[in-house]
Amino acid sequence: MALDSEKRVFKVVGTRPQRPDGIDKVTGRALYGADLSAPGMLVGRLLRSPHAHARIRSIDSSAALALSGVKAIVTSDDFNSASNSFNQDVLDNCMARGTALYHGHTVAAVAASSKTVALQALKLIKVDYEILPHVTDIADAMVADAPVVQDGRGAQDAPAGTSANVTDVVAFGHGDLEAGFAKADKIVERTFRTAATHQGYIEPHACLATMGPDGKADLWCCTQGQYAVRAFCADMLGMEVSQLRVTASEIGGGFGGKTTVFIEPIALALSRKSGRPVKIVMDRDEVFKGSGPTVSSLTDVKIGMTKDGRITAAHAMLRYSGGAFPCGTIEFGAMSAFAAYDLEAVQTEGINVMTNRPREAAYRAPGAPMAIYAVESVVDELCQELGLDPLDVRLKNAAHAGTKSSYGPTFNEIGLVATLEAAKAHPHYSAPLGVNQGRGLSCGFWFNFGGNTCVSLNLNADGTVGITEGNPDIGGSRAAISQMAAEELGIGYDKIRTVIADTNSLGYNDVTDGSRVTFAVGLATIQAARDAIQKMCSRVAKLWDIDEDAVVWEDGYAKPAGANAGEFEPMSIAEIAAIANNTGGPIAGHYEVNADGAGVSFGVHLVDLEVDPETGFTTVLRYTVFQDAGKAVHPSYVEGQMQGGSVQGIGWALNEEYIYGEDGLLQNPGFLDYRVPVASDLPPIEAVILEIPNPGHPYGVRGVGETSIVPPLAALTNAVSRAIGKRMYELPMSPPKILKAIKG
């Protein structure tokens, strides 16, 4: 769907109206996943594997079932086989089937009259485990004689000499690498490691399931996609989709981690078996052990550069581990790694390696941060070695319209050069630095997409408007959608209320991911508004007894198109709504689309920090984000996305990591030992929004939700490396690692 006009003057889009969910959230009125209860409700609790890898010989639930108050116990036997291998992996991650694949893997679940009884019952379930060899480190899991996490899943085209844990072999690129490296004056080749990190959403997974004896079920849950939850659960429980209604609660953060299911099918199975509503709420320990972190990674990058800063060739070998299952995230890492560069010769290769860890779940721009971290670190090292300005080198090599991208297609208009130029012109880039301080920068990239979307827009009798859309609001989409409808209809933002539909109230919508909602749902909202406008103009034309195309819509009024149409008093939306029943019935606008044209996204981050040479502790002093939003519908939310992604990336760079012991057990499943940045750790983060209209959206909107997590990893690495005079090659850069580097 094409851009309306580059010169459009907006009245509502681009302003910062009140957040529609703000008061509810600060007063406690908002209903999250754990907030709903039902008469006769049972408490569901999960039994998790104490071992990193163990065959389940048997599960004896008899003693637990005999406990007063225990109403149902389920294991993998209580689920259908899924209809495809992807869903089967999701199900097997929810509930171990024959083998516990990682520490914390769910092996059984109980529904009881209280939490106390449920916890007692878990202790009475006897699981006979045969402990198997385990492997949690990506390098260890690759070697030929490594313990195999799942038999029969290895790739046939895995590199020679690697183990059966290697899955998902990928390669992208073009050009003659050998010739390119031969032209280089300097070649740097390095190896990088990143730890698995968790999305760190504040709200744990929670749901309430009810299933009646007739097989009809309702599920209330915190999720990024109620339609996806319905599809997964119906498949796993052998239900027709129509028999399961899923309602998304308010959501306390998702960041990709709530695009799948963990407890929802279990709650439904427990409800089916007990005949009672069942609520399951994870505690934080379970969130870390049982819900998805990112991939961990081990990456080699080799880049050649001329003395004046032109990259001649680039190669990366990426190894990701998405936990105990095959994982396609490696594809996106391999495609993203060099996306910011205009290269004649580039190749990325990648493999996924299974380890005894939880199954990876998406996390903002899945796969891109760790790949671009490695690339941007080597580019910075080359700049240091050759005495070149790192921003000038990025500009010299920046991808632009006409560049054959590292993943194949030729770019159309993109905003990378504009973001780099904005960074160069910003006072931050030339501000002086003190002792033990360093400045780092990095480019970032993400694909974005649109996807399947439905919107209904209903005109109320008083001329106000209700919008029904199908994507949980994780970043301000209700406000942005109301703004776009107000813009199109020519009425006030306060005259519109946007709500999130359950799965029975609106057609299918893809999950809230891919930075898609403001782009795709916004696009569909604009079209739904235009549909309603066309209907309103049609009614007015009948009233005025003139042709339909002789009526135009301007600023919330139907007006004669010109003098030839006749002289009529313009009719407001409220006047038209008031007589809708007399002129043909209710008025509503609808639009359904599988939206494309989202357009790729680039960002540039600058960071200043100081490292204490005695402790290795890093203090972030100044942080500036430059990103192209196409058109910022609600700039405060856009800034929030840019700041939030930066904060998560800063945590990833400095502190956050899943730590496993030699025994394969997770050692830090809690926020005390898994340290996320809090407000007092950070300076104000300045967000510089660039607006280069996206030609694929009527208002020029581009998704902004994911790119901002990509650059911080390398930006902080480059800043720390420059501050201490030693290059850093591993994340997180916790104080002991920095001290070790300083001491050489």
Next chain:
Amino acid sequence: MVKVVIWGSLRTVTDGQAEVEVEAATFKEVITQLEAIHPGLKPRIERGVSLAIDGTIYREAWFMPVKPDSEVVLMPLMVGG
């Protein structure tokens, strides 16, 4: 005929070809032809793919027109967080 660029790791099932020529006028015809010419691509296509047509990435858009001189690149199905 439309030239479709195949990503590196799929070339093991296209006899090493980096480009495959297909007789197609739409997204759907491209993937149908790819499966017919190289059946080894079918499992991957069934798992989901995108097509970049003249620089714009399309997911599942069967009726999207493809011109003989279009740049067409087969890509994994786009996902996100």
